[in-house]
Amino acid sequence: MSAHGLVAALLADTDDEEWAARVPARLDTFLSALPAPVRAGVRTAAAAVDAYALLHSGRRLAGLTPDERERVLGSLAARPGLVPALDLLKVPVLLAAATERTPLPRAEVAPEDPPLDCTPAEEWPDRATADAVVVGSGAGGAMAARTLARAGLSVVVLEEGEHHTTASFGRRPPLDRFTDLYRDGGATAALGNPPLLLPVGRAVGGTTVVNSGTCYRTPDHVLDRWSRCHGFHLADGLPAHLDEVERTLRVATQPLGVLGANGLLALAGAERLGWRAGPLRRNAPGCKGSCQCVVGCPTGAKQSVQLSVLPEACAAGARIVTGARVLRILLDHDRPGLPRASGVLVRRADGSELEILSPLVVTAAGALQTPQLLRRSGLGGHPRLGRNLSVHPATSVAGRFPEPVTSWKGVLQSAGIEELHERGILIEATASPPGMSSFVLPGVGRSLRRELEGADRLAVLGAMIADRPSGRVLGRDRTLVRYSLDPRDGERLMTAVQAMGRVLFAAGAKEVLTGIPRAPRARTLGELDALLAGITARDLHLSAFHPTGTVAAGGDPHRAPADAEGRLRGVDGVLVADASVLPGCPEVNPQLSIMAAALAVTESYAERSSSSRSSTAA
C-alpha cells in the first residue's frame, strides 16, 4: 500500500517540498517492519479515511486538491470521537516525515567497540553443550553471563536479535535502526483502557542499547519493601551490587556542557519553582549530546551492556549466539524430586533448530518474554507467573518557547525533577530524535504542518509514575500484555501532567501542549488547570518503558514464582535474572536495579554450587 493521499492530507503537502514526496515510501518501509496486526490496523484506518473522502467528495484523497483534503480531514477532526484514532494514524506518518525532513547528521568516526565473541546462529552447531545457558543479552543476561563466566563456567548467551556495532549506528538513519533494534518494530503495546505503548529492545545488549542511559540506584525504601514485605532477601545486599554495577557502567552525573537546551530549560523551570532537580546520573562518559540514545548511541559513549559488561563476559570465556530464539527449556523429568533443566531448544531465523545442553538455564529475556518462554517450556504452572506487571506508565508534555530549543540537540534524557518522587512521580526532561517522541503533535493538515515546522521551539518533559502491579503477560508466543491502569495511578499521571505544565511555564513557555486531543494546548497555568479538570488519565497518550515483576522473587511460595534467591520454583536449574525477577515496581529507571539483581541471583548460585562442590569433595 502506498498512502500518498493520506500522507499528503495529514501533512498538508502542496508538492513544494521535496522531502514530503519521499514520506509515503518511507512510511511503507516502516510499516513493513511492524507486526502484521499493527500493519493491518494502520492500513485499514488509512483505507477508512480514503473511503470517507470518497463519500465526502466523490474522489479518493490522492485525487483531491490540497484545499479539498484539508476540508475532508477537518470534517473528520471535528468529530471528537475520531480524534484519538487520527492521532494513532499520525504517529507512523510523523515518524516517516521527521526522518525525511531532518537531514541525516554527519556520521562521526565511531570508536571501535570492545571485542565480543558473537556467532550467528546459522554458524552455531546443531548440537552443543555448556555449563550455563543465558537466554537474553540485556541488562540482566549480560550481568548473569559475566558472573557465571568469571566463576569458571562455560557460558553461552542466546540473543534473538542481532549484534549492531557503534559504527553501524552512525551509518544509518534513526528510523531504520529503530525498526531493527526494537521488538515488533517498536509497536509492542499493552491492551487495556487506555492502551499503552510498551517498546522493548531486541539486540545484543537488549533494551540497554535503546534506553536513555539514565542510571538511578534503587531507592532504599524500595529495597526495604522488597526484603521485608516480599521476602526477597537478596535485596539486603543490593547496595554493594549497585556499587559494582555503577563502577562497571562508569555511571556519573551528566555534565551541563552537553545537556542541551531541553534539559537546561527544565532545570531553570524547577529552580524558579524551588523544586529539587538536577542533571541525571548516566552511564555515558564523554556523551556528545547526539540525542540518539533510543536508536543506539552513534558515538559509543553510552555504556550499554554490549560495550561494558558483555565484553568482560566474553573475556572470561562466554560466547554469544545471535539470531537465536529460544523455543523452550528442555527438562529432564525422570529423576527423583523436581524436574531438572537440561538445556534449551533454539530456532534460527531460517526455521532450523539447534539444541544446547546445559544443567543451568538463566532466563533473562525480559519481563515480557520470560513468562512466555516458561509457559512454552511447561513451567508456567505458578498462578502468579506473568502477573504482577508494573510498567512505569509515562506521558509527556511539550512547551512552546519563543526562542528555538532544538530539543534533539543535546542529551536525550538530561535532567530529573524529583520534587514529587515521594508521591511516585518522577519528571525527566526527555527529548528524542525528530518524530520518535511519545509526544504527538496536535492538529491535522495545515495546523499539523505548522506544528511540525515549529517543532524546534518545543521543549519536552516526560513523567513516569510508580504504578501498582496492574498488568499481566498472556500467551506463549506473541507478546500479549494486558494492563489496567489503577485509579490511583491515573490520578498520579494527571498530577504529573499538571506539574510538568508548571515547570514549563516557570521556564518561560508561552504555551503548553498537553498531547491530549480533546485539550491540546494551554497558554497559562490557570488555563491548563481548567483544561485538565475535565480530563482523565484515559485521555492521555501513555507509553511505558520499564516492564518488571512478572516472575517475581519472594519468600512466599504462593505469591512468588521464583524463590528468594531467584530460582524458579517447581524446577531445578532455572534462574531468573532479568526485570521479571524484581518483586515490585522499582520506582526509578530500572537498569541498575535489574543488573544488581541479576548479579545477586547469579552470585548466590555460584557461591552455592562452589560450596556444594567443596562439601562433596570433602
Added chain:
Amino acid sequence: MRGTTFTETMLGTVRLDTGDPVRRIRLDLRAECEEILRPHRTTSAQVHGRLRIAGLADDPNATGELEISPLARRRIRYRLTFTADGRDFTLDGWKSVSPRHPVRSMTVLPFTLYEDGARAGQGTLRFPVTTGLAPFLLSFRFPRREDAAQYAVPRWDGSPGRTEVWYTTLTDPATGTGIWLHHELVAPADGSAPIAHGWAAAFPPEGKVRHVRFGPAPWHSPTHGFTAEGVDAGPGRLTGSAGDFHWNLTEQPLGEPLFTFPRWSWRRPLLPATHMLPAARATYDGTFGDGENTLTLRAAPGASARINGRGNARRWAWLHADLGGSDVLEVVAAVSTRPVLRRLPPLVFLRLHRNGRTWPRRPERSAVGLLGAGRFRARIGLPTWTVTGRTLLRRIRVEVTQPEERTLALDYRDPDGAAAVCRNSESADATVLLERWWGRWRSEASWTLRATAHAEVGDR
C-alpha cells in the same frame, strides 16, 4: 537381572572446521546396557564400534556411551571417542525425539566433533530405515547380567544324601599342562556329619599324570564357597596345598553364566543333579606346583563349574572345550541311577556358546528333543566318545578322545556309599563340526582341539 545389547549402523556427512570438504561418515556401533532398555526411562549404555570418515579415519575401536531416553528426556545421546589421522576426537550429538516428527527425529543425529575440548567440526548421521531397521531390531538381545560370585555360595541346606562340587579345569598356555582342582562336599545319606574332600591333578604333555587328594575334613558351612583343610575355592580365588601340591590362583570370569542343565534345576533341585558354569570362560593367573614342576600361569584359559545333586550318575561323559574367541562348548551326557530312568539312553545336555548366543536355545532341547523326538545322542566309551544332534537347521558332531596315558582314573563315592570310577583327562583331544542346512548340509564351523579339551567319562 537382564541387560540389553543391540547394534546400530548410521551413515551421514561431516565437515571439519578447518575448511575441510564435506566427507562421508559411517558409524557401526554395538551398545551394551547393564539393564533392560525401557523406552519411558533413561538407560545408559556402553558403546564400541567402528567409525569411518572417508579419506580421514577408520577406527575400529571407537568407544563411548549412549544415553537412551526417547520419552522421558526425548533424547538419545551419543558420545564417542575415536582417532582420525593420529588425532583424538570426541563425537557428541543427540537425536532429539519429537512426537510431531517421530521417524525423522528418531533417525537423524546431528553431532559436533571436539578435539581437546575445542569444537573441530560438525555433521549429521542418519539411520537408514529401509535397510537398517530390520537388522537393528533383530540385533536386540537381553542377556542376563549375573555376578559369578553368587554361584560359588554353598547350596547345601543340611539335608542328608546330597553332594556338591566346586571344580576348576584349566590349561597352562605356556606348557600345555592341564590342571584339575576338585572340591566336594558330601552329606551322607545316613545322616552322619558332612565331609569335605577333593583332589588336585596335573596333566603334563609329557610324563605321567599326577594327583593328590585332600580330606576328608569336617564341613564348617562357609558362606562364600568351599573351605576345608587349608584348601579354599571362592569367587575369584583358588588356594590350597595338599601333599606336595600347592596352588594359589586368581580367577577372572569372562562371559555370562552357562547353565548346562536347565536353569530352573539349579534354582529348584528337582533333578538328580544339575551342572552349571558361573562363567562360561575364565582366565587364571598365579602359581601351581605339583611337587615336580611349579607353573606360573598367566591368563590360562579354563572354567570353574558347580554340581549340586544327590550323587553321581550311573554313567556319564563331560566335555568343556574352549573353542577360542568367546566360544565355548559344554557337554554333559548322563544316565541316571534311578529305576526306570537308568534304562534310558544317556540324556545329552549340550551348550554351544558362540558369537554371544547359546545353541540350542534351551537345554531341554538336546536332552529330550521335541517330546522325545530329535534328542541328541551320545555314544559313551573310551578312549573315544561322541555326541551328535540336530535341530531344525543346524547339526553338530562332537568326538572326544581321551588317550589312556593322559587320563586319570579316580574312585568316586556317592552320599549313599555307592562307588563309581571316573576317568578324567584335562588334556583330551576333541573335534567339533557344526553344520547348517541351506539346501544341503554345509559346514558352518569346525574346531579341532589337541590336548586342550577337558573331558571325563564315568561309570560303575
